[in-house]
Amino acid sequence: MAGHGRTKRWALGAAALLAVMGVAHLAGATNYALWVNGRTGGGQLGNYADFTYWGPASTAAGVNKKSVNWDGYNHISDQNYLVRNALDCYCTGSNWCYVAAHSAGDLMMGYTLAMYGGSTRNVKNATPAADGTCSNAGSSTQTGWNIKWIDIAGGAAGGSELANAGDWALSEPLVSDLKTATARAMYDHNSTRSKWFYMYAGASGTLYSAVLPGQDDEAIAYHSSGGISGTGGQSLCNPADWFCNDLNLGTAANEGGSTKWSYHSVSFRDNNEAYNHYTNGNWAGITSLMRQDMVTNAQ
Amino acid sequence: MNRRRMIAALAATGLLGTGWWLAAGSATPEPAPTTVAMAAPAVAPPGSAPAPAAGLGPRRVRDPAELAAQRALWQQRLQRAREVRDAYAAATRYPPESRPAAEHGDQLHPGRPVQETMPLRMPGAPARDGFQLRSSQDRIYLQGDEAVRLSVAAVDDAGQPLPLAVTRAIAHEAAQGQQRASRYGQVDVSFRDDGQNGDTQAGDGELTLRWQPATQGFAELDGLIRIELSLQSGEQAGYAYFDVIYTPAAPATWLPGAREAVQDGSLNLLLKLQVQQAGRYVISGRVDDANGKPFALVGFNDTLAAGTRELALPVFGKLLRDGQPAFPLTLRDVTGFLLHEDRFPDRALLAAREGKVYTTRAHVLAEFSSAEWQSEERRRYLTEYDKDVAQAEAQLRQLSEPATVAGP
Numbered sequence: 001m002a003g004h005g006r007t008k009r010w011a012l013g014a015a016a017l018l019a020v021m022g023v024a025h026l027a028g029a030t031n032y033a034l035w036v037n038g039r040t041g042g043g044q045l046g047n048y049a050d051f052t053y054w055g056p057a058s059t060a061a062g063v064n065k066k067s068v069n070w071d072g073y074n075h076i077s078d079q080n081y082l083v084r085n086a087l088d089c090y091c092t093g094s095n096w097c098y099v100a101a102h103s104a105g106d107l108m109m110g111y112t113l114a115m116y117g118g119s120t121r122n123v124k125n126a127t128p129a130a131d132g133t134c135s136n137a138g139s140s141t142q143t144g145w146n147i148k149w150i151d152i153a154g155g156a157a158g159g160s161e162l163a164n165a166g167d168w169a170l171s172e173p174l175v176s177d178l179k180t181a182t183a184r185a186m187y188d189h190n191s192t193r194s195k196w197f198y199m200y201a202g203a204s205g206t207l208y209s210a211v212l213p214g215q216d217d218e219a220i221a222y223h224s225s226g227g228i229s230g231t232g233g234q235s236l237c238n239p240a241d242w243f244c245n246d247l248n249l250g251t252a253a254n255e256g257g258s259t260k261w262s263y264h265s266v267s268f269r270d271n272n273e274a275y276n277h278y279t280n281g282n283w284a285g286i287t288s289l290m291r292q293d294m295v296t297n298a299q
Numbered sequence: 300m301n302r303r304r305m306i307a308a309l310a311a312t313g314l315l316g317t318g319w320w321l322a323a324g325s326a327t328p329e330p331a332p333t334t335v336a337m338a339a340p341a342v343a344p345p346g347s348a349p350a351p352a353a354g355l356g357p358r359r360v361r362d363p364a365e366l367a368a369q370r371a372l373w374q375q376r377l378q379r380a381r382e383v384r385d386a387y388a389a390a391t392r393y394p395p396e397s398r399p400a401a402e403h404g405d406q407l408h409p410g411r412p413v414q415e416t417m418p419l420r421m422p423g424a425p426a427r428d429g430f431q432l433r434s435s436q437d438r439i440y441l442q443g444d445e446a447v448r449l450s451v452a453a454v455d456d457a458g459q460p461l462p463l464a465v466t467r468a469i470a471h472e473a474a475q476g477q478q479r480a481s482r483y484g485q486v487d488v489s490f491r492d493d494g495q496n497g498d499t500q501a502g503d504g505e506l507t508l509r510w511q512p513a514t515q516g517f518a519e520l521d522g523l524i525r526i527e528l529s530l531q532s533g534e535q536a537g538y539a540y541f542d543v544i545y546t547p548a549a550p551a552t553w554l555p556g557a558r559e560a561v562q563d564g565s566l567n568l569l570l571k572l573q574v575q576q577a578g579r580y581v582i583s584g585r586v587d588d589a590n591g592k593p594f595a596l597v598g599f600n601d602t603l604a605a606g607t608r609e610l611a612l613p614v615f616g617k618l619l620r621d622g623q624p625a626f627p628l629t630l631r632d633v634t635g636f637l638l639h640e641d642r643f644p645d646r647a648l649l650a651a652r653e654g655k656v657y658t659t660r661a662h663v664l665a666e667f668s669s670a671e672w673q674s675e676e677r678r679r680y681l682t683e684y685d686k687d688v689a690q691a692e693a694q695l696r697q698l699s700e701p702a703t704v705a706g707p
Contacts, residue, residue, distance in 0.1 A: 073476070074476060074643075075643040075645075077639075077641065077642065077643050077644075077645030078641060078642060078643050080640075080641060081640070081641045096683060115581065115600075115638055117395070118395055118600055118601075118676075119579070119600075142675070142676070142679070143674070143675065143676040144676060146679070146680075148383065148683070148684075148687070149379075149383055161417055164415070164417055165417055165418075165420070165422060165538075166421075166422030166538055166540070167422055167423055170473070170525075170540070171475065171476065172476065173475045173476050173643065176475070176523060176542055179542055180415065181413045181415065181436055181439060181542075182439055182542055182544075184405075185413070185438075185439040185440065188403060188406050188583070188596075189405070190398075190402055190403045190404075190405070190406065191395070191403075193395055194386070194387050194390035194391050194395075195387075196382075196383060196386065210418055210425065210426035211417065211418060211426060229404055229405045230404075230405050231413050231414060231415055232415055233415040233416050233417065259404060261405075262402045262403070263386075263390070296372065296375060296376070297375065297379050299376070
């Protein structure tokens, strides 16, 4: 029986140790809300506190919010290191991230996951230097990043007809990435490493309605903001429009049969045509709904 | 402190800590911002009401409306947490390198032309009813001797052909931002409707260009080529452009000797490469069953050193067991590139292996494992997602407990 007692004591000891280790682990674990801008940029590169692109930095936007600024002008591939730096800083080791992205930030995040989502990352210390890089937190590595899910407002991963038609400056490198055929060929949009993209699609656009097919938010048509697979140019609308196929909510195929990219789900369709593309420096437009979701669920 | 007391103290610390965590959620080093520049959401955001009591000690009376809002909030979080966890668990039964074809519907025919329609107009000009431009492009990325096929056609709003003339068409290296002046001149190109050189039918109104950058003065260009067109349909003028991203030399060359091997319960399709340039290679292939039905998208995304290399495109065991494809399987249309970090173009293309690349022998499903994919990454994610679900459930349980009155 003495042996049985020793075993019991060891089991108790191991359980206690595990409990303490668990607490220690949790104490070091932090969640972050990362915000990835779109075209035009504006925030200082590498300064995760600069929310110039979005609006007042005092506005609630999810737990421990960080602004992942890139210039919104050069090619996605040129600027991608800034996003990888941020993900390395805040989304490795015991830290986890929620990501919110707007417009071309959708293309940026999709590209990041499709190209580098399974790459080996050094675990970082979440203490960035001025250039936005963080030091290694030791010698440990991991596969990919710790990203719980991704919110997308006015997503441009499917490109914009405004880039196709020469309405945007053709000398701008990002515009060539946003050509619908190019954006859709850049990477496999279904390869998100099984992370969900929750899509918020606005429809208050009027100015470019002859160029942007179906409903649009004045820059992006539903075929992109709704995460629709296949070629660009598909006309998708709200149910009130009888002469155009409906963009359906969630992951369901749309009226007419077009489908969404895998792991893309339409969270919001702008039935009342109330939300446009632009943040207006005040978390406005379709971004306002994404921010609301981040406040509610990114904690 | 004797050993038994120390163990008890440690356990108590651990349990208290766990209780605190369940009540408090994840650590939040920044003070919670509270300014909300919009209408109140349907459920109250965190910070708008006091957090529910931690379950230790007496609690204040809870306002019923506040309680209902908190319940709604945590119900929503629980729903999201469960949705994300369950979907991730289901999706990652198979590894990222071996996916069902249905999950990648737009990747199954890489050579299929991209066809688009837009108003026929000049940039910035209003669109006119009755004039649409149809275009097609069979590839965006080219390398070496590969050629691109482009076409344009004008149609009315009912899709009926309209006359179209390409009044001018040029190809040139696209100016990009602050880029230096191009050392590649612009060249005239000719779209034709004579049933030759890529044009499918003479006189059908579709004007076609089959164009090979390497023979047109761009053989050494590593960049973006733009083909710009001035168009005229009756009185309506228009503009269109196509972009192709060209890399001159393949970073690796395919070698003969594809083979297959059943390894770790999966069917690996093994291809040989002579790698001239080391780095991260992103390669994908399409697998059809014996009836020609797409079955899987298989891939490779990892680093390769220079030299002769054999890479595996895996058809995962459980994917085979679940999908029960008719054998033999055919690997076709293998495409890939060397990924360059942080530059444009971001890739150096391998020569595309179009059509059938390899046909497997017949297999019986019992040769393959029915086990789900396991990895550190998957365990890490499921542990975290389970934690989020447990946290939301714990919060909802607490919010369902009757409130205790204590003090004024």
